[in-house]
Amino acid sequence: MEKLLIEGGKRLSGTIHVSGAKNAAIAIIPAVLLVEGVCRIENIPQIKDVEVIVNILKFLGAEVSYVEQDVLEIDASCVNTYYADCELAKSMRASYYLLGALLGRFGNAKVSMPGGCDFGSRPIDLHIKGFEALGATVTVDRDVVIATSEHLFADSVYLDFPSVGATINIMLAATRIPGTTVIENAAKEPHVVDLANFLNQMGAKIKGAGTDVIRIMGVDKLSGGTYSIIPDQIEAGTYMIAAAAAGGDVTVENLIPKHMESLSAKLEEAGITITEMDDSIRVRSDGNFKKINVKTMPYPGFPTDLQPQIVSFLTRANGTSNVIEGVWESRFQYTDELLKFGAQIKIEDEKAIVHGIPKLYGTEVKATDLRAGAGMIIAALMAEGFSKISNVCHIDRGYENLVEKLKNVGASIRRIEE
Numbered sequence: 001m002e003k004l005l006i007e008g009g010k011r012l013s014g015t016i017h018v019s020g021a022k023n024a025a026i027a028i029i030p031a032v033l034l035v036e037g038v039c040r041i042e043n044i045p046q047i048k049d050v051e052v053i054v055n056i057l058k059f060l061g062a063e064v065s066y067v068e069q070d071v072l073e074i075d076a077s078c079v080n081t082y083y084a085d086c087e088l089a090k091s092m093r094a095s096y097y098l099l100g101a102l103l104g105r106f107g108n109a110k111v112s113m114p115g116g117c118d119f120g121s122r123p124i125d126l127h128i129k130g131f132e133a134l135g136a137t138v139t140v141d142r143d144v145v146i147a148t149s150e151h152l153f154a155d156s157v158y159l160d161f162p163s164v165g166a167t168i169n170i171m172l173a174a175t176r177i178p179g180t181t182v183i184e185n186a187a188k189e190p191h192v193v194d195l196a197n198f199l200n201q202m203g204a205k206i207k208g209a210g211t212d213v214i215r216i217m218g219v220d221k222l223s224g225g226t227y228s229i230i231p232d233q234i235e236a237g238t239y240m241i242a243a244a245a246a247g248g249d250v251t252v253e254n255l256i257p258k259h260m261e262s263l264s265a266k267l268e269e270a271g272i273t274i275t276e277m278d279d280s281i282r283v284r285s286d287g288n289f290k291k292i293n294v295k296t297m298p299y300p301g302f303p304t305d306l307q308p309q310i311v312s313f314l315t316r317a318n319g320t321s322n323v324i325e326g327v328w329e330s331r332f333q334y335t336d337e338l339l340k341f342g343a344q345i346k347i348e349d350e351k352a353i354v355h356g357i358p359k360l361y362g363t364e365v366k367a368t369d370l371r372a373g374a375g376m377i378i379a380a381l382m383a384e385g386f387s388k389i390s391n392v393c394h395i396d397r398g399y400e401n402l403v404e405k406l407k408n409v410g411a412s413i414r415r416i417e418e
């Protein structure tokens with residue numbers, strides 16, 4: 001079994017380059033199903049989730065090739081099936097975007113139910129509500145979702161919660177429906193905006209992405225073109241927190257500082273020195289920092305996908321921090337693993353009470369999911385001695401070249417087989 005071996009206590013110094021955004025890539029790649037012609041997509045991260053969604057498109061019959069290491073060309077014109085009820089689709093949660101994309105292309109879709117990170121109930125009722133509002137009939141047959149329609153029509157959809165997945169899926173389904181579809185209480189995450197920008201670049205007419213109300217004026221046809229994916233907000237945030245936690249002087253480059261505002265503000269509140277530049281952020285820390293309180297919220301709030309990393313960081317803060325999870329019902333299971341480093345964390349419903357201590361100790365833990373895995377790495381970087389982290393496959397789903405990137409700034413980290 002592959003593990004990460006980390007010796008903690010090393011000061012980090014240098015520059016880390018952020019890759020393209022995972023969550024944008026895995027929405028934009030299936031969106032190509034709506035396009036006639038070749039889409040050239042740049043800044044594609046080399047991660048497992050992208051490999052899976054690319055393989056699903058190939059399975060459907062799309063022509064896909066890497067023309068450079070991070071540049072994909074996809075022509076999905078020849079796809080003539082809406083059946084994506086395959087094992088591959090089961091292996092990643094975001095395969096639910098195939099529902100919106102196939103429905104938008106063929107008026108029908110059959111997709112295996114997603115797996116992905118396991119943090120409590122992950123319903124898709126809002127996606128279904130959206131599809132139904134546009135005239136589809138949706139049934140769930142064990143692990144397969146089937147959406148059918150005779151005639152899709154534009155309508156208004158109000159989301160009870162600004163769900164990222166539902167917003168993206170409704171956008172995908174509605175892009176080619178005549179008339180104006182309106183999504184109210186839409187998610188405003190950077191990758192929602194990135195998908196809208198991609199679709200607009202290919203000829204769609206989508207307005208308001210990044211605000212509460214998105215208007216999609218349906219077009220007959222989307223044509224091929226070139227698009228470059230935004231930098232990964234969560235990858236950037238993970239390295240900013242790692243630098244703050246381990247101590248050192250690290251510049252995280254190729255990011256959009258605006259996307260990092262909620263994190264930068266919290267790190268500054270903890271006493272970390274943050275310097276924003278055009279497309280990079282310098283993080284300086286002497287490894288001593290204060291307690292802070294954090295509540296995760298939809299964008300522009302503090303991202304839930306940085307919650308395990310910030311909890312991990314706060315295990316060594318001076319004082320007791322409260323971290324409230326405001327997006328997912330149950331996203332603190334991983335804290336049992338953090339306790340093995342000696343951390344003192346108490347969970348009360350949706351709140352983690354993190355009592356900061358001066359020292360963590362190296363140990364053996366497992367990455368219980370993608371971002372929890374990032375949290376374990378941050379704890380291991382702070383801990384005295386060696387740590388081993390198993391279930392590396394979760395981390396590989398979302399971080400490109402993580403070991404090399406951390407090594408380059410002075411971390412002692414490597415992959416081992418045990």
Ligand code: UD1
Pocket residue numbers: 023026094121122123124125126127128161162163164165166187304305327328329
């Ligand atoms: C996306 C991200 C994920 C991140 C999350 C919140 C991708 C591939 N994944 O997930 O990493 O943690 O946004 O920023 O982009 N909900 C419902 N019904 C639905 C859909 C969601 O009740 O139909 C609830 C969920 O249970 C959760 C909340 O809405 O409590 C947020 O979910 P959502 O924004 O949809 O997350 P995802 O798109 O699945």
